[in-house]
Amino acid sequence: MNLLITIYSLVVTILVYLVSRKVAQKFPSPFTTPVFLSTTLIIVILLFSHITYEEYAIAKDIMTYLLGPATVALAVPLYKHRFIVLNNLIPAIIGLTVGSISTILVAIMLAKWFHLKELILASMSIKSITIPVAAEVSKIIGADAVLVAGFVMITGMCGAMFGPPIMNMLRIKHPFARGLSMGTIAHGIGTAEVAKEGELQGAVAGIAMGLAAVFTSLVIPFLLPVLLKW
Template sequence: MITITAYSIILTIFVYLFALLVAKKFPSPFTTPVFLSTSIIIFVLVVNHISYEEYQPAKTIMTYLLGPATVALAVPLYKNRHILFKNFLPALVGVFTGTLFTIITAILLGKLFKLSNLILTSLSIKSTTIPVASEISKIIGGDQLLVAAFVMITGMFGAMFGLKILNGIKVSNPFSRGLSLGTISHGIGTSEAVKEGELQGAVSGVAMGISAIITSIIVPLLIPWLIK
C-alpha cells in the first residue's frame, strides 16, 4: 500500500507538471491543467488496475498539503485589500446573487429532467468547495459521492470555459472576472483566476469563501421548500 501511495503521489505531480507544459504550448479548454491531468491520471490508474480506494491515501496527503497552499492566497489578498474594501458591498451583493441563482437553477433544471430528490439535493451544492459541500450534504441528506462528482465537474467546467465565457460576453474588469470564477467554480476556478492576474486571484478567493458561507446557511433552508 505504501508503494502504491508513493507511486500515486509521484504520478500526480509529474502528470500535472506535464499538463502545465501542454497548456502553455497548446492553450485550449481541453488542455486546462486540471482537466488534462485528471483525465491522464484516471487512464493510468485504470490501465494499472489501481482502484480509487488504493489511490485515496495519496489523495488525502495531497489534500492536506492544500491547506498551506490555500493560505498563500492571503498574499495577493493583502496586496489588493484597498480595492477589496472599496468594492466590498457590491461584491457581497454579487456573490449572494450568484450563489442563490446557481442553487435555484440547478434544482429547477434537475426537476425539468425529472431527476430524483437525492440527485437534486446533491446537485444544489455543486458550486461549493468539496470540504464545505461534504459537510452540507450531511445536513441536507445528499450523497457524498454524487456531491464530490458534481463539485469536481462544476469546478472543471469553470476552469475550462469560465474565462472564455466572460470574454464572450465582454466582461473585462479584473474584479468582476475574479468574482465570477470564485462564486461559481470555487477552488478550481480560483486556480485559473490566479493565473490570469493577482487581483483576479485575490477576489476569486474571497468570493469562494463568502459563497461557501452563504451556501451553508441558505441551502438547508431552501431545500425543504424547493424539493417537494
C-alpha cells in the first residue's frame, strides 16, 4: 500500500509541476509561478486523496535526494561561463555581502516593528539561506527549527513569485545580476525559478545560494546579539 501511495505521490507531483509550467507560460503572473501553483495544487490533491504528509514524505525524500545531482549539475553551465563570473567577481562579492546583510536587517526590523518575541526574531533572521544550513545555524543562535523551516520556505516562494517581476519593473536585465539577486535572497527555490531564464542565471544563482549560506552562517552568530540589543 505504501509503495502505491509513493508512486502515486511521485506521479502527481511531476504531472502537477508540468501543468503548472504550462499555465505559467500561458498566463504569466506571480501567482502562476510553478513553485507556488504546483504546491497549492498538490496540497489540494493530497487532501482530497486523504494522503497524510507522513505518507507523502517518502516521495518527498526521493525527490529531495535528486536535488543533490541537480545542484551539482549547475557546475556545467558555471564552467561554460566561468570567464563572465571572474570578470564580475568584485561586484558579485559586494552585491552578495550587501544582499545577505540586508535580508538579515530587514527581517529583524520587521520583527521588532511587530514586537515579536526574540525566538521568532532569531528564526526570521536566517530566512534567506537554504534549509539544511539554516537548520544547523538555528541550533547555534537559539532559533526554532520548525519556524526556521517555515520562514525559509515562505521566503523562497515569495522570492520566486515576486523577484523576477520586481527586477523587470526596476529594469534589471543583466543575467548575472538577476541570478546573483535570486540566489542571495531566495536560496534554492529562487535559483530553480531564475534558472529557467538561462544557464548563466542558474549558475550564478547556484553560487550565490551557497556563498550566501556560508557568509550568513559565519556572520549571524555575532551580528544577531548586537541587533537584538539595538
